[in-house]
Amino acid sequence: METKADLPINLLQGKHTLPVIEAYFEFVQLKQLYRQGWLHQGISLENCESVAEHSFCVALLALILADEYSVELDTAKVIRMALIHDLGEIYAGDFTPADNIDKNHKYQLEKQSVVKVLEKLPNGFKWIALWEEYEKGESVESQFVRQLDRLEMALQASVYEHQGFANLSVFFASARQSLSSVELKLILSKLEELRNC
Numbered sequence: 001m002e003t004k005a006d007l008p009i010n011l012l013q014g015k016h017t018l019p020v021i022e023a024y025f026e027f028v029q030l031k032q033l034y035r036q037g038w039l040h041q042g043i044s045l046e047n048c049e050s051v052a053e054h055s056f057c058v059a060l061l062a063l064i065l066a067d068e069y070s071v072e073l074d075t076a077k078v079i080r081m082a083l084i085h086d087l088g089e090i091y092a093g094d095f096t097p098a099d100n101i102d103k104n105h106k107y108q109l110e111k112q113s114v115v116k117v118l119e120k121l122p123n124g125f126k127w128i129a130l131w132e133e134y135e136k137g138e139s140v141e142s143q144f145v146r147q148l149d150r151l152e153m154a155l156q157a158s159v160y161e162h163q164g165f166a167n168l169s170v171f172f173a174s175a176r177q178s179l180s181s182v183e184l185k186l187i188l189s190k191l192e193e194l195r196n197c
Helices: 008-012 021-029 036-040 051-069 076-084 104-119 124-135 140-162 169-178 180-196
Strands: none
Touching: 008 021, 021 104, 036 104, 036 140, 051 076, 051 140, 051 180, 076 124, 076 140, 104 124, 124 140, 140 169, 140 180
16 A cells, blocks of 8 residues: 555554544544555556545535435534544555455454554444444445545546546546435536536
């Protein structure tokens, strides 16, 4: 996996500190972990977004769109879920379809990562349960965040294409297959129209 630096938590080896400080040093890894799919498509390290940048934008989309999507959604839960949905990548890394990793193996690696980071925190079990809810994709909130995750990918692909970095059709196709919400499909449709302008 391409990263900007080694795991920041390694800087605390042999030092005793608060669990929240340790967790922060682990969270920071997401700022340093490049989104590997963009690198595979030729986006340079200089221009490639980090996992943290992606997660931040998913959370912003959740904040902006959750209330518009459905009265069924618990908006606060959606935003929390969006913020933590990629924590499994801290230790596991950012796998792409090109990695051909077994889905269950990927889940186990990411769950180990989430547990390692969150179990030390007050109410960590609640955050772990929320992450697992996202992974299962059975609740309306988790389904919505999963769709936002794919929509954000398409939005970033649009930015990269407008910057002239690459043709990223594969990311639009992937998003198209993943969206079921009429409202989110409309956003993607309008985004795809911009590709022809």
